[in-house]
Amino acid sequence: MGELMKEGGSCMLIVPSQYTLQAEIEVMTRLNLPGTFLIDVLSPGRLKTRVFDRAGQPGEIVLDERGKYMVLAEVVEEERENLTIYRASAVSGAQGLVAKLSSLIADMKRSGMNAEELHKRIAQMDERDPAKKKLADAARIFTGYERRMAGRLADGEDVALIMREKMAASGVVRGRHVFIYGFDMITETFARDMLAISKNSDSLTLAVETDENGA
Numbered sequence: 428m429g430e431l432m433k434e435g436g437s438c439m440l441i442v443p444s445q446y447t448l449q450a451e452i453e454v455m456t457r458l459n460l461p462g463t464f465l466i467d468v469l470s471p472g473r474l475k476t477r478v479f480d481r482a483g484q485p486g487e488i489v490l491d492e493r494g495k496y497m498v499l500a501e502v503v504e505e506e507r508e509n510l511t512i513y514r515a516s517a518v519s520g521a522q523g524l525v526a527k528l529s530s531l532i533a534d535m536k537r538s539g540m541n542a543e544e545l546h547k548r549i550a551q552m553d554e555r556d557p558a559k560k561k562l563a564d565a566a567r568i569f570t571g572y573e574r575r576m577a578g579r580l581a582d583g584e585d586v587a588l589i590m591r592e593k594m595a596a597s598g599v600v601r602g603r604h605v606f607i608y609g610f611d612m613i614t615e616t617f618a619r620d621m622l623a624i625s626k627n628s629d630s631l632t633l634a635v636e637t638d639e640n641g642a
Contacts, residue, residue: 437602440467440469441605441608450609454466477599482597499532502568502572506567506568509567533582536584536588537584537614542569545566546570549566604630604632605630606631
């Protein structure tokens with residue numbers, strides 16, 4: 428970052444939220460800067476906020492996990508007679524089923540899969556595969572969930588997708604050299620965020636620190 432700044436480059440450092448203050452101090456100390464106004468130090472959450480501030484907030488109502496559970500519970504109730512493997516849990520109103528489906532749907536959305544794609548994958552599975560009926564139930568719930576959410580509501584995965592779509596219009600990373608440091612795990616969502624950043628910035632550098640190169 429120091430070398431780029433000497434050449435007149437504009438830099439951004441993205442670190443975990445609990446490390447932002449320490450990172451600002453280290454940047455000023457190690458680069459002998461009078462302040463951090465020359466380098467943006469942001470957490471992923473703050474980056475998301477800045478993108479929406481500049482490019483417009485999501486039009487949908489953003490749900491927290493409790494709101495997501497409520498929507499899924501309604502879909503499960505609606506579809507319970509059409510389910511096979513999950514029917515007993517749906518009829519008994521087991522909260523564990525909603526939590527399990529919420530996690531499963533989140534994983535699928537993070538990997539870029541929607542309900543339609545899931546149905547296509549299931550159709551290609553062997554009828555003898557024990558997972559096929561279970562996934563078919565999940566796909567039915569996923570379809571109902573998407574229908575309930577469409578155009579009105581958004582969950583955490585939707586917000587991340589909207590942020591990436593607005594990245595270019597926001598201009599937040601345009602002309603910037605972005606450095607990412609301090610993360611001991613890169614999630615699927617954050618990996619997709621980084622790809623969006625790399626497409627809209629001058630450069631992206633991910634620094635990974637490991638214990639004795641064991642990772």
